[in-house]
Amino acid sequence: MDIFQNLLNKVSGAYKQADKAAGGWLPRGGVASPLTKAVFPPQPFPKRSEEISQITGVKARFIDPEKTPSVVRLIAPIVSPSWGTQDYANPLLKEVGLSGYKGGKTDRERMVEFHEIGHLNSKDKNIYSHLGVLGRSMQGLSKQTGNLPLTDLAAGLALQYADAPEEDRAERFAKKYAKKGNYSSPIIYEDNTSNYGNELRSEGKELTSSALSRLTDPFGIVSGASQFINQKRADPIRKEIQQIEPGLKNLVVNMGDEISPELLRLSKRHAELSRQLEALNIR
Numbered sequence: 001m002d003i004f005q006n007l008l009n010k011v012s013g014a015y016k017q018a019d020k021a022a023g024g025w026l027p028r029g030g031v032a033s034p035l036t037k038a039v040f041p042p043q044p045f046p047k048r049s050e051e052i053s054q055i056t057g058v059k060a061r062f063i064d065p066e067k068t069p070s071v072v073r074l075i076a077p078i079v080s081p082s083w084g085t086q087d088y089a090n091p092l093l094k095e096v097g098l099s100g101y102k103g104g105k106t107d108r109e110r111m112v113e114f115h116e117i118g119h120l121n122s123k124d125k126n127i128y129s130h131l132g133v134l135g136r137s138m139q140g141l142s143k144q145t146g147n148l149p150l151t152d153l154a155a156g157l158a159l160q161y162a163d164a165p166e167e168d169r170a171e172r173f174a175k176k177y178a179k180k181g182n183y184s185s186p187i188i189y190e191d192n193t194s195n196y197g198n199e200l201r202s203e204g205k206e207l208t209s210s211a212l213s214r215l216t217d218p219f220g221i222v223s224g225a226s227q228f229i230n231q232k233r234a235d236p237i238r239k240e241i242q243q244i245e246p247g248l249k250n251l252v253v254n255m256g257d258e259i260s261p262e263l264l265r266l267s268k269r270h271a272e273l274s275r276q277l278e279a280l281n282i283r
Contacts, residue, residue: 044068048103048113055180056173058117060094064101072097080140083133087112089119089170096120110183111174118173119166132166135159135204153211159204168197230280237280241273 043049045062053059065073071093076084087098096116104110119132135158142151171186171194178185188194193201244266251263 045103058121060096062096065097066099079137083136089116107183110181114177114181115170115174118170128162128165131162135163149211149214156204156208159200164197164200168194234280237273237276
């Protein structure tokens with residue numbers, strides 16, 4: 001029995017050494033593989049995690065993905081090189097990743113902590129909460145496949161109706177706990193939107209408009225003709241502005257205590273001509 005046990009121990013020890021040498025890829029070898037470490041990384045900041053949980057009621061693992069293996073950081077940069085290295089919240093693993101994270105030592109760190117925790121908060125989740133990075137992911141894929149109009153259109157719509165409202169939700173959460181968390185509060189407007197969300201909406205609208213323009217006018221013939229016509233219409237307007245401006249500047253420089261009728265007339269005409277140029281989408 002002892003001989004058998006000794007043999008078993010030797011085999012087991014050799015297997016564990018082989019698993020260690022293989023980097024943890026052998027089944028039941030006792031060493032965590034790189035994949036396991038990435039999916040279930042350690043909790044480097046347990047105290048900070050508990051502090052935020054006490055304040056918000058939301059539990060999360062905080063990591064610095066530059067130091068701790070992360071599934072998000074393995075995949076996201078491939079999907080979208082520009083967005084994939086940003087701070088993130090992973091709802092599936094209840095994980096928050098902040099590059100260079102020191103445990104909430106700075107105002108920015110604390111603000112981003114609570115913003116990302118807001119994504120993990122389940123109390124006011126909506127449909128868009130499950131698609132919160134769809135627009136940025138599709139945008140990244142679109143850039144890597146040549147910015148085709150249909151993929152740009154889908155990315156633009158997703159930015160407006162998935163990414164933007166989910167970032168608004170996280171910003172509202174961050175604003176709610178700004179005082180307790182001791183950080184600068186994000187701005188939330190009367191319509192419950194935020195600067196972050198509005199930036200994504202604006203980006204999404206521009207992308208959608210560009211995609212629709214390319215779909216309806218793939219060779220640029222219509223837009224080119226329209227631009228040519230507008231340029232021709234703008235020429236006499238520009239010429240009149242150039243004629244008005246010297247006299248207008250002279251009247252402003254030599255203006256006395258009262259505004260002369262001529263200064264009022266030229267100012268009004270200059271403003272009217274400028275509006276005509278804007279209407280032609282020409283500056």
